[in-house]
Amino acid sequence: MLTKNAGYWIEKLGLQKHPEGGYYKETYRSDEEIAHENLPKRFSGRRNFSTAIYFLLVGTEFSALHRIKSDELWHFYAGSSLTIHVVEQSGNYRPIKLGENLDEGEAFQAVVKAGDWFSATVNNPQSYSLVGCTVAPGFDFNDFELGKREELIKRYPQHQSLIEKMTRV
Template sequence: MARGQFSAFHRIAADELWHFYYGDPLVVYEISHSGRLVTHRLGADPAKGESFQTVVKAGSWFASEPAQGSEYGLVGCTVAPGFDFADFELAEREGLVQQYPEHGELIRRLTRV
């Protein structure tokens, strides 16, 4: 994922394991079922709070983007049980903002519709 790109808020019905492979740090934002925002920082420098992998729990809303100052990051995902497009839901901006108004700015920035 290059600077200026993002993966819009969405959710799936399975856990998703994110793997960091190369490049600059990437941030994955997860809104839990309770509405708590969890920020996962993927990267190669544990001293800066980065990790090589993280798990987003099934049913959580999540989005990602390169961390501030990053040019690009190479990441991958593993879904268990396997990914099925029937279980994929892309967030609708205003509906998600109504549900989690405390995260409105982030939601508006990382949604497409």
């Protein structure tokens, strides 16, 4: 049997580089849409009901701090557990451990609320983490904001160390 490493998943699932770091592939986009006038004002147009992706981080790679305008449900699939680093809009830091070791506080699924800043890291830097992300209303790159280090440090100085590690600009 072939060992399932990060390269295996990248090839088998047809993953490509993601702007925030790691690899992804959209696996679902609902055919139906929510009309713009039926969405909260933060949305700039209509959105699909829901979208889903595979997302993979390898070793010391990280998903840079970013936020979106919808709730995002994360699902654990394979590899090492990972930590989702959430800075809530209130400024509270909330780490979420996603993985299969429930006795150690990991979960198979977890939600990041709309508008919260978040990033992710692989807990075992010698491994990878394969997860899925489901977004509702569906993901649109118009709703995606990559965190800027200086702005985030001004807003959340208590998290300067995390922000410096989890941003690229």
